Amino acid sequence: MGNLFEHMGIERDRIHFSWISSAEATKFVDVVKEISDKVRALGPNKKLVKDYN
């Protein structure tokens, strides 16, 4: 799915997959931090966003 999105022109760093156990709080924090950093770097997504006007 990530590959298809990337192929369509949605930046790869907007899609993340991870497996985190409920016991892995630190991993969860790290992953979320990494995701938000990467998405912030990309800026707001304008693709596949519906505009009514």
Next chain:
Amino acid sequence: MNTCINKIRELALELLDKKEVEKVIGFANGTIPLATSPIAITSKQDIEKLVFNSTCGLNLANYLRDQKGKIAVIAKGCDTRNIVTHIVENQIKRDQLFIIGVPCNGMIDQFKIAALFNDEIIEFSEDGDTLNIKSSLKEEKLYKKDYLRENCKVCMHKNPVIYDVLAMDLVEEQTLDNPYPDVDKIEAMDSDKKWQHFQDLTKNCIRCYACKNACPLCYCPTCFVDESSPQWVGKGQNKTDVNTFHYLRAFHCAGRCTDCGACVQACPMDINVRDFTRKLNKDSFEMFGWEAGLDITKRPPLDAYSPDDPDDFIK
């Protein structure tokens, strides 16, 4: 390919005569040049209606579901791959079918041919590798090879993969170093260019759904585009909705698409909807070594788990 029609008719006649099948599903001549139409033959008098030529580009696997009794079907390489997919996905049983396999030298691209003329084509005939095409302004003799559909140009399964009888000798398969040059071209673009490519691709889409309805893979009783609760995608001509439809349609074909090209042939607006599915075919091949519809004993990759499945995308 012109000569195999006699064999097809002979086989069809025999099957109907001996009551081995209830009907034979094949192609009949259309009412306009460059058109053929799927037909079900049930009586011997209609056998002459069966034709087979380079315009039989739709996929007859699409006509096999929900039929009663035993049926015979005329099937090209790609049609047989979709028959295999149907069998694997429990849409039809192998023993309900009598497959008349037709090794295929490719189908022609009617839009590419139409583009050579400034007016409408009024006559089309085919003689071996030569296509004779006439409009009221001019006449052209074309080499079939130059006007093949894009999917036929990169086809590596011209011969039926499953059949009960062949209508002609097997043809030589081509091997390609790179079967996906079109995907590579898009992959080389940056995100914005890719996005623009697909925006331009679908700009004329009228959402008639000919692409999905011509596709043998699309057999859900209610398609996601028709669901209203929840409504997965808006129904209007909003660009986001139009593209969402195309992305999701493509993704539902992941690991199942045989690249038969019926979707492109059916599209009245000449949209190369294969640009969506081809990427998934390439990924299936590279990640799982998988080409759809080659073996009735194998489950498709997204339907099965193997410890070898690639998982480097999970962090």
Next chain:
Amino acid sequence: MKFITIDKKDWANGIGKSRKTYKLFGPVKDKNGFLIKSLEKDIMPEMDYPDSVMSAKSIIFPQTEKMLCTTLDESQEEHHIMKRVEMDNSPRAILGIRPYDAKAIQIVNLNFDTDDFRDPYWCDALNATTLIGLGINKPGPFDFSTSTGTGPFCEEGLDILMADLDDKYLAKILTDKGKAFMDVCEFEIKADEKESQALFDILRKEAEKNIKSHIDTDKLSEKTILELHDAPFWDDVAFSCINCGTCTFVCPTCWCFDIQDETKQKSSIRFRNWDTCMSSLFTRHATGHNPRATKTQRVRQRFMHKLKYFFDKYDQGIMCVGCGRCVKSCPVNIDIREVCNIMNTYKKQD
């Protein structure tokens, strides 16, 4: 009736002048053939075109059209009250529309503008539109318009009918709207009325002779609805159908639409989309029951509506203008000419 001669050298200039008053639409080449599109800035219509893939109906009846809108923000005074969306109904003109497409617009008008109901979206758009037709000197092979009561020089529904005379156009002004358009373009070289009409007649006859494709509709009225409805040929007609909406979307006379509501945050809109009787969703009830659940039923509905129900209800011929677009675009080549002839010649077996 007034005739005007337009030298082709003056054409672009006159059309340019009209842009101050009118938003223009016309045939332009696209990837898969011609489409009737908005003519932005300096784009000129390609008048000498083989028929467009889609008809001109979308200019008056867009595939997706906003109808009503409201806000869900309860702090606003008129929240949740649906109001008509403002539309751009400034004058527009369609250049080079095929005569049968104009006739088709008249047919659709029978449905949208009646004594009891008036569809404001359609009516207002149609009022704002001037239809400038071009007679078809060389009809294409799929054109069977002479047997549907239209033809290559049909005037019905048009405001101006032009004839292409190689180096000039001869324009027949049919309505006040047509005259207003000509005035704005400053096309004013008058042509002799009698001579021009004679020329139109010659061109019409010549063009009509070139139409080789015909259908017969003379016996449709003799048969009862049930006779045709219960006829045995429908399964064969429908076998190849994939139930896409191509035929109905390319058809200039198909008028069905579906209404949808969508909301985003606090704003809500109601809009309509072209619908197609080929889709099973078209008739599916909220209960899940579907009176036209099979593809044969749906295919039958399309032809029965066009060739029988409409015929009986309005007594104005069939609901088909003979453009041949559905014949050409159908992915499986289901041909309305064949089906019409099957229906016309059908005799119930006792």
